[in-house]
Amino acid sequence: MIQLERFVDILPEALVNQIIGKHSFGNHLLPKELTFKRKRMKPTKIFETEVWIDADPVDVRNFLADLSHHDQIHPLIVQVEELTPPEVDFRRYQITDRVPVGPFTMKAVYEADIRISPAGDVISEARQSPGIRLQNVTQCIPSNGGTRLVEKVTVSAPRLLLGFVTQQAQESHEGMFSRLKIWLEQQKSAETAVNI
Numbered sequence: 001m002i003q004l005e006r007f008v009d010i011l012p013e014a015l016v017n018q019i020i021g022k023h024s025f026g027n028h029l030l031p032k033e034l035t036f037k038r039k040r041m042k043p044t045k046i047f048e049t050e051v052w053i054d055a056d057p058v059d060v061r062n063f064l065a066d067l068s069h070h071d072q073i074h075p076l077i078v079q080v081e082e083l084t085p086p087e088v089d090f091r092r093y094q095i096t097d098r099v100p101v102g103p104f105t106m107k108a109v110y111e112a113d114i115r116i117s118p119a120g121d122v123i124s125e126a127r128q129s130p131g132i133r134l135q136n137v138t139q140c141i142p143s144n145g146g147t148r149l150v151e152k153v154t155v156s157a158p159r160l161l162l163g164f165v166t167q168q169a170q171e172s173h174e175g176m177f178s179r180l181k182i183w184l185e186q187q188k189s190a191e192t193a194v195n196i
Contacts, residue, residue: 042158048153050177051180053149085113112127120139132165136152
């Protein structure tokens, strides 16, 4: 029964409905006593952000992997507090955003976990009520003496919020990458000037 549930969870909802009908497989496919509750898959959207930065990939990755500085580069973040994570292989933060909603600004507080994978990618997941989740994979690829920064973000949210959340996330991450580029390139220029 558990394996069947996992199989159903990975299929698109329309296909599941075709296979099982609205409630069960029916007597001809499975015994009556074998029933299960199908989980609803949350709607998702994916976006990518990319920028080239004249900075060392290790410096870019280290800056991104420490969220305590993100209030200086992320357009929505106003406060970051590091929390004690339940495991040692990642860092956990509580983040406060100010999200523009028409003429108003809404305060949003959420948690985010971040770690560096064995391949060197920055992996993060942000969780916010009601059922909003952003999963990021960011690569810092050596390119032309600098870094090609490529981020893929998967946004999961209730259907009515998905478009708004994705738009806010995409715009703020594009702004964050632009500010990160300026920040790190100015830092590199300042270090070069000191060494001359």
